[in-house]
């Protein structure tokens with residue numbers, strides 16, 4: 148049972164992608180939902196909004212505990228929320244942590260600079276979408292999972308994985324396959 152944090156963002160698309168790979172997936176909005184999940188996907192959207200909603204819904208501590216103990220995948224805003232530090236974050240913005248990386252919000256450009264590109268995984272390349280995407284500016288002790296023009300665009304620290312891009316928009320499956328393998 149894979150939870151997809153359903154406070155904001157591409158929730159349905161991630162659920163479909165996980166189901167197409169044979170997993171059971173459902174939206175997570177409450178503490179009870181989170182307890183039922185054996186892994187969690189944090190979708191892209193707006194990291195400031197997702198963190199505010201996580202505080203308002205009383206989920207912030209439970210998500211931090213989840214990230215410390217179970218497999219989590221964050222994409223785009225999800226990567227920002229899983230980082231240990233985010234350049235351009237609001238001064239009161241809460242992060243979940245879990246990935247030993249620092250990111251810079253919107254470093255791949257604003258909405259009008261959105262683009263699709265082939266990113267390189269160890270298993271081959273895949274087309275994905277970058278939308279107001281964050282860049283990994285300090286990779287710390289994290290492992291590189293995918294690159295774009297030699298720069299890390301998907302990273303992993305143990306059970307926690309994050310990507311700058313949206314795989315669900317182009318239907319790219321590698322990231323979700325790697326995530327499901329870690330569960």
Ligand code: GLN
Nearest residue numbers: 191192193194223224279
């Ligand atoms: N720029 C957004 C943020 O800071 C992330 C964009 C996205 O998830 N597509 O949260």
